[in-house]
Amino acid sequence: MTLFFSLVTLIAIAALGFWVSQKRVMRAAGNDSRNMHSLPGFYGWNAAFSVFVPATAFMLFGLLIQRFAENPESALIAPDFIGYGMLIIGVIGGLWAVSKAQPDVRARNLTERWVMVLLIAAASIAILTTVGIVMSMLLETLNFFDQYALKDFFFNIVWSPDFRGGSDLGILPLLWGTLYISFVALVVAVPIGLFAAIYMSEYAGPKTRSIAKPLIEILAGIPTIVYGLFALVTVGPLLRDWIAQPSGLGDSGSSVMTAGLVMGIMLIPFVSSLSDDIINAVPQAMRDGSYGLGATKSETIRQVVVPAALPGIVGAILLAASRAIGETMIVVLGAGASAAQLGSGVGEVINPFEAMTTVTVKIVSQLTGDTDFSAPETLVAFALGLTLFVFTLGLNVLALYVVRKYREQYE
Template sequence: MSVLLALLLVLAVAAAAATLARSRASALRGVGSGRSRLNSLPGYHAGFAFLWAAVPALLFLAVWAPLLSKLVNQAVLSSPAGRQLPDFDLARNNVLNEAYQLATGQIASAMSPQAAAIAPVYHEALTRYALIGCGFALLLALAGAGWAVTRIRPSLRARAGVEKWLMGLLVAASLIAILTTLGIVLSLLFESLRFFSKVSVTEFLFGTTWSPQTAIRADQAGSSGAFGSIPLFWGTVFIGAVIAMIVAIPLGLMSAIYLTQYAAPKVRKVLKPVLEILAGVPTVVYGYFAALTVAPLVRDFGVMIGLSNASSESALAAGLVMGIMIIPFVSSMADDSIAAVPQAMRDGSLAMGATRSETIRKVILPAALPGVVGGVLLAVSRAIGETMIVVMAAGLSANLTANPFSSVTTVTTQIVQLLTGDQEFDSAKTLAAFALGLVLFIVTLLLNLIALTVVRRYREAYE
């Protein structure tokens, strides 16, 4: 019996309990003068029974499912056939994976004799523990259903019970989000502390040379192990906060002004969804566009104006495409902020003799400025976390340069490069990725907090 089958059976029991509870509540509904009125509608009684039957059993299955594989592996490894497996982890895992596929019917025969010998043990352990878990889940569902159905009476506050269950589920969902964020921060923090035990914080934050290749042997050349992150953060700011914003802010703001102030309603209904489609394009598609179309044009332009060292992978190419990608973020926030300005302010300005452009510059934009600034800051935090466009269009060279036609790299690109392939998580080279991620997380968090502070502090409240 699989966990999926147990899930379906639990839901079936819960549905049956809900149906029975609804019918009992309907039977108890006040029809004659001798019957009392129900405290809650029959639908709430059905929901009360369904939740008591389903939620405890589903919670148990959610805990049991990840434990199942561990219990099965432990049972297999403790068997006589399992004790004969090789001690090397990779070889043993390959045998176990092949035995699992053979035991579950994914493959017809095994290449390894050890996998063929251990497959029956695997099948027996998997069946045994699956039956134990699924049986206990069904018992929980039946017990919850029986308790809930026996509680059906006119005085039962079923609505309050359902609301308590839903409130508990909402709190659990919120806690999952909070704990996930906390887990991300702690995982970055612990690994970063390991990195800073090997590399000085001062060297990492203020060093100007980035060469994470560490020497394996004492006589090995070309592995300096320099971890100065200034070139990476400069490349991130140069591409994401300078070039991309030069493109995104004017285009996004002007498109929002046109859509809210000048475009006819029919034109707006067409252009606004088309503009927002840009936000749904995968970043790898933007990367292809930057690498195959924009980067050659930028290089040819640099050569045309006399820059012989113009690179085919440049900060300008990546920044231009990244700016196009985040136009919808700026435009959407500016659109909402401009639309929130009361019509009376527009009419008053026009009544005083101001033109439409003067009204936009002197009345509407100052009133909508907090939302526009907040959108720009959120767009910056989105841009500095971009990876694919930089990987495909800006290159991997950690150069500290202000030349937009040169190849540069960013923090996210280096994180991908450091963690690509088989890595040992005890070397400074690999741990540097966590330190970069921690600093990038802090910077992005600060930008988001600043954006929220600006919006809340300077937001205008209109009647």
């Protein structure tokens, strides 16, 4: 018996329990809902939840045990056993709920408890997912450091994987490329996005706003591969022909500036839309009080509105930064996917018209193709991912500290 068939059968049992419970309680109440504690629908929903929720929980628990069991073919965790167990639990739950379909039973309270269980389960998904992601990366990262020295990973300035042996897997070149490209992207996105948000919320009229805001948000709906092609075909050659070659800074269209500029354009709606919503949420009374004290519109925005909206604005910038750090396709097509050395001189390291790559690009490249998942050259992808996760988490904590320390407090 497949789990899919068991799930479909369970849904049918839940629907049957819903119908039978309603009919039973209506008959017991003389077809008069005024004789019942709750409306008939609550008795039906109590039956449906009693069938579906415990059986689904059993299925998820069984699949989890099967995933981590040493012998997945064991009879106690085989798909047939899980499927039959689901149906048995569902039938028992349905029979119990039907027996409770009496006019004096508080079916509404029982249904609300089931809803509470579902809400708690939904709220727990994010936490459990985060824990699962971290644990999956952590276990493989520990396997990697059993084969490759931690000191060499964090302090080596050369990235040169070789599945035949003798690899140099230093993260510093990748981390530098990630931060450099993200910095360029934020330099482009934050001022433009923030100024656009201030204009739309404080200066633009309703008609202008109704046109400008959707046009800006269209940028968020463009696939990143399209941005990458735009960087490869248009922006890269323009920067090379107009700036890099005439100034002697490089002769390649793939560069930090290409990827950062295009990524910054992609991030503008993330900053502008969220900042616009936050600025609009600042109470109008604060603006009126500032005007009453003689401040101009620009002074009010600078000294009252922006400080009051600072936590939300920083949140928008953090979202944009996280998006930039995790971007892959724009970097592959705009900045190159192979250059990962820090270089022999300072000029090569900081030249924005040199090709560079990022942590995310190398994670993809190390897990692509016919790879040996026990080799350090493959396991290094998990170490890169965990390092990037910890780094991003640290930035979020630092930003939260800065916001709490410097934001304006209003009564």
